Amino acid sequence: MDRDRSVGDYGLLSDCQTAALVGRDGSVDWYCPPRFDAPSVFARLLDEGGGHWSIRPTGAFESERAYLEDGMVLRTEFSAGGGRAALTDALALEEGARGHEIGRRSPHVLLRRIEGLEGEVEVEVEFVPRLEYGLTRPLLRAPDGGTRIVARAGPTELHLFAGRPLDVAGTEAGGRFVVRAGESVDFALAYGRAAGRIGEPPAPDVGAALENAREGWASWSGMHKGYEGPYKSEVHRSALVLQALTYVPSGGIVAAPTTSLPAVEGGEDNWDYRYAWLRDLSLVLRALWVAACPDEAEWFFYWIDRAGGGCPSGQLQIMYGVEGERDLTEHLLGHLEGFRGSGPVRVGNDAWSQSQLDVYGEVLDAAYLLRDGLGEEFDPATARLLRVLADGAAGGWREPDSGMWEARDAQRHYLSSKLMCWVALDRAVKLAPRLGEEADVSRWKGAREEVRRAILEEGWNEGAGAYTGAFGSERLDASVLLMPLVGFLPAEDERMEATIRKIQDELAPDGLVHRWAGDPNGFLLCTYWLVECLARSGRIEDAVELFERTGARANDLGLLAEQADARTGELRGNFPQAFSHVGLVNAAWRLSQAGVE
Incomplete structure (x- = not known):
């Protein structure tokens, strides 16, 4: 990993069952679904080859970030060239969960939305899952032309839903696209257990899920x-x-x-x-x-x-x-x-x-x-x-x-x-x-x-x-x-x-x-x-x-x-x-x- 990166460069996401750490650069470098002590699916925090999922501008950029209101929904604003874009990240909460109910059940979905604020920004996505603390490099499949990518190995199954088609190359996927002011592109990563052929999960409504997470945390904070x-x-x-x-x-x-x-x-x-x-x-x-x-x-x-x-x-x-x-x-x-x-x-x-x-x-x-x-x-x-x-x-x-x-x-x-x-x-x-x-x-x-x-x-x-x-x-x-x-x-x-x-x-x-x-x-x-x-x-x-x-x-x-x-x-x-x-x-x-x- 980047040897200049410090612990303080990370922000915390939580669904009150597990956590993810997101860097200032828009990279999820630590994520262990479905509970805090489960084997990681992204562990670049501990090794460059440990897996990550980044969404960031392609060139040089500066970033500022803050949690939305009183909660754990993280917004990172990128300034790159003549444009500005915002990345909003959260771990989904159960629909309608409020107050003390948040975290009782979790959909185990990592939500990400990149939206244009000013001008235009070229964005690069890298999706590199490495299961069981990086021991497993799952072969990726793209059954829907790159808008849904499946990683399956051992007991773990990941489904990435992408608002822009991504290119799959063996055990990695990625792509580039331009986001303009007023546009947004959504991504969601759903975790599941592969055993038992549970079937394909439906594509989540990322906008609604982000709003539900914001409201859920705000309701807890209000109490x-x-x-x-x-x-x-x-x-x-x-x-x-x-x-x-x-x-x-x-x-x-x-x-x-x-x-x-x-x-x-x-x-x-x-x-x-x-x-x-x-x-x-x-x-x-x-x-x-x-x-x-x-x-x-x-x-x-x-x-x-x-x-x-x-x-x-x-x-x-x-x-x-x-x-x-x-x-x-x-x-x-x-x-x-x-x-x-x-x-x-x-x-x-x-x-x-x-x-x-x-x-x-x-x-x-x-x-x-x-x-x-x-x-x-x-x-x-x-x-x-x-x-x-x-x-x-x-x-x-x-x-x-x-x-x-x-x-x-x-x-x-x-x-x-x-x-x-x-x-x-x-x-x-x-x-x-x-x-x-x-x-x-x-x-x-x-x-x-x-x-x-x-x-x-x-x-x-x-x-x-x-x-x-x-x-x-x-x-x-x-x-x-x-x-x-x-x-x-x-x-x-x-x-x-x-x-x-x-x-x-x-x-x-x-x-x-x-x-x-x-x-x-x-x-x-x-x-x-x-x-x-x-x-x-x-x-x-x-x-x-x-x-x-x-x-x-x-x-x-x-x-x-x-x-x-x-x-x-x-x-x-x-x-x-x-x-x-x-x-x-x-x-x-x-x-x-x-x-x-």
Whole structure:
């Protein structure tokens, strides 16, 4: 692929079941129908030969883009020579789906319309499907003279409907045509399963489908504008991103729609993020509560209840597939060179089998946040799950684990893991009247105090002059910024305030917070945690300045990756990243609570 292309050059399309990434140049370089973690049909994002579908002017051009209204329909305007043209892209929604219904069912159609605005523009189309992450180069057929092209291989079947005839040459198709002011040319790519001879899908009405997608997203947005605090537009865009990353049929939210976008080019930390982490749960829920409405948050909790319901605590995983799948075994795709040549490319994520004690706290904190919406008495299965998790925290908090950053070298006594066990026990005690007669409140209270003493005594490091990442370690870690955010200590506490200042001085050398010394990039979620801590401690001007500096790292569409290179401004890691948008929403809300307007 173009080695000059950056992560931030892409825009996101979603039908709330899967996603596509579209470059500034009109090229769809990532698309995995019918769900986020399915094998790709276009993967040029990760390899020049991974497949793409581009619609763009033939010569030199400039482009500007924006989402239509409050939604996920993307419009890119090209200026080329003496003419201007606009490309409108969307993933189709079910006809008539509005509000909370969008994404329940999907036609699995990628819609594209190129229209002339001024003068005339010569347009070039390249259609290069490469199925199963580029392993399969399907032989294309053109049964209708190039206005319908069929790609079929293995279980996947694609039907491209073209408003102008395209020429087919083996495994590729393309063509050129002129679009003049007032003209439009429509394209649609329908996905289906080839098994069972499902028949030829009808050609969609692209104009009507684009309008339906616009209205569907606008209806969702119209129901989710309760937040009226500072940075309202940024918060609302982040809420849309979180909805776009939601697999609505189950309620699971993926961490990101991509795999293996590197934090550091040439490094090994390339991971598949197309799964739902329990680690993210409580902060995601808080963000949805602030920026959207309780319905989405409750639906996500019910997904967790289904994924973990009925399981002993030892069987609860840290992450699942979008429908609750447990086996996410990781493997390498050695035939793909990686983003800008930076492999490895991984599918699956072996962190699913790790022990991470923070899971207990995240689920129980989510239940506590949603307690009013879940009724005076919890469903028996929900109550049982929460009791099991509280018992797991009480019995297991002394054990080492892999931590929230998912260390693969060794297990340690991470402070953040102990902290979230404290959260689990604290929330369980507060929820006890709803957890049934089997709630072991006295045991939970006792364990809660033991965890608290251990954190205060063993988590503080005199040499570092701060709470550190693991018991007995002098290494600073930004995860300890969670301590005030979960109510363990006030930000004004003498030791907590010293820790906050230490992290600001030593882990934010370039204006963004790094997770630890030597972490190559600023980690956006941790930076937003620092914003919250500064606001809680009364340093409002510093908090606002840091919030605005961090938000400036978003691309022109308001999308954030996991990390950013503070020196160059380039976004790094999987994109867009749910956790970063969660951090933005929660930090904005905290600023609003501090009186920022």
